[in-house]
Amino acid sequence: MKIQLSYVVRRVVFAIATLIAAIIMNFLLPRLIGGDPAEMIASQTALGSAEVAEGLRKQFGLDNPSLIHQFGKYITQLLQGNLGISYFNYPVPVKDVLWNALPWTLGTVVIATLLSYAIGWLIGIKGALKPGSWFDNSALGVSFFINSVPYFWIGIMLIVIFAYKLDWFPLGQAISVDYDTLSPMGKVGSIVHHAVLPVLSLALASVASHILVLRNNLIRVLSEDYMVLARAKGLSARRRVFHYGIRNAFLPSFTGFMLSLGHVVGGAITMEIVFSYPGIGMLINNAILNHDYPLIQGAFLVIAVSIIAVNLIADLIYPFIDPRVNLN
């Protein structure tokens, strides 16, 4: 299997276009909404004064009314890795604040995504093999329920049961208070112990769509002509399902992965607030409450860049899974 160069080029160009769109939106939206962002920020923060507003205006390049000039300044700062100074964490640069928070979010999101796929597929396959059975019906019912409640409510319920009532896991935070005194193994243990509930609730919140997608696709695939042929050839049920069925049912599920990523990140943001987990979501929440605009914009950019990067990787893996995409 060889990836065609034209396909790779197209996906990379698309990723770059998305990135540019995200940057332009990040630049333009606050300016379009109206008013003078510097004035607004100055008036809404503790630092508020005419001098602060003037300083901010300079920093944003707002002293020059030309949007093109402002955009040039914005891009220059961005290329230098300068996302401004966080007001709430003054004088720490936004870049550093985000950099410290990113591993927590990335870790939980990645593990939760893998976990929810594994569970979702297992349940989806079992359901699709016997549609209408009690297992299938209850899996469907639970899936619809999960899809109908806010992510953070699932997190709260897990805290109530497993942290508050049963006391198996901590109520929140990412590390224990005595973290610095722990041995290296103890540190890892503490991190894992604290991550279980956030990861579990995130996985649970997104497992429903995986179940539904895989189940419905597998049922459709199992009724295709080539499955009838496989049966006529006398292939075992096991071989039919695992070698023919799942391979084909898997494809839309993989496409769904790219689309669902945004949802998972959105879920992670609220989930971190529930668990006081020190990732990007917690930062965003604090930034909103404290009107820390540079941090909000920086967080948006980090989320956009991560998702665009993961999408690009998924796009480049895709031809190996489905050789047909190379053709068009």
Next chain:
Amino acid sequence: MKKVNLPLDGSRRWNGKQLAGGAILAFFAAAAFIGPLIAPYPKNDIEFEAWLTPSMKHLLGTDSYGQDVFSQLIYGTQTSFLVGVIAGFITTIIGVLVGLTAGFYRKWVSDALMFIVDLLLIIPVIALMIILASFLPSMGLTSIILVIGLLSWLYMARSIRSQTLSEKQRGYVEAARVVGMSNFEIMTKEILPNLFPIIAANLVSVTTQAVLAEAGLSFLGIGDPRSVSWGTILTLAHTNNAIMYDAWWWIIPPGIAIALFCYGFVLLGNGTLERFRAKRGAQQHFS
């Protein structure tokens, strides 16, 4: 206009799922618009003792501020209902316009529109909402509805587009062209009526998403702090440590209300799609 009347559809106008979903939604509509008249206590009334457990006087107890949770839940229904229905409606109008146009006109119109949709699909909508909402000068109910309504149409546009593409292949479009109908007439008078069920199914899912988005935004601290919605009730319960006070009556009912409300829409949507499939055969494309 094309009408297909198969016997499958003749016996019953509404199937069980549609009826059940409709009944749930009617219940919530009643709670939203008549509820405030019959709610036990006035909105934001804080005259009671805090953390009271449920009793006949307070069906769902009181919260940390001494408000009757049951009454707040009823007032919240109105906000959540309005956000869901109006934002869902705005989303649907944009989704249909973009999807129909992109599906009907080939070449560059379609390519350009879908390129924009694909671009925006990758950037998480919640992040966009956060940016927009935090820079808006004030965040009232109207702004919340607009932010959600204007940013949620992407999936829908894709789904309407692929359905339009398949409708365009059908004979009746060709026939309409032969009769001399303009593009606009074919789109609005011929194709649009045939898209109705899929529009209805999408309307249902965007409405559900809007209710969940409102809850999520409230939880993030974006939104009108004075308004009462299921989302703000849950947010207050969380920030006031309802878990530590064992106040399940403050945490569980708003979640169940959201779930039930959304489930009503899901039932209605699935029922509508099933009826559509039974009527038109199973060769429809949904994406």
